Amino acid sequence: MITDSWQKSSYCQEGDACVHISTGPDHVRITDSDAALTVVTVSRAAFDGLLKSL
Template sequence: MTELHWQKSSYCEAGSTCIHLASAPAREIHLRESATPYATVITTVTRLHRLLARIKGGDLDH
């Protein structure tokens, strides 16, 4: 298994919980939160891009 190199979100403030991302073979993106680093979500670049576009577009606001 390839070791992942995690990168902390640039929006993270010191002392707060943060989102970490790591890329893997086959264009997979691994996501985790610093408060629960053992729980990882795996997605693709395309799906992550679509999610971020919807978030930025306000499609997921309540």
């Protein structure tokens, strides 16, 4: 069983429209609400590439 520990963006205002992130040893999961109905999962390398491009 995988248990994700989600971290909410520090730039988030009140409400659910916030970025939440969870990391594992080889992946990063991203969602935009506490409910986490839609989750994008990418490799750590892909996420690092995204951050470098921003």
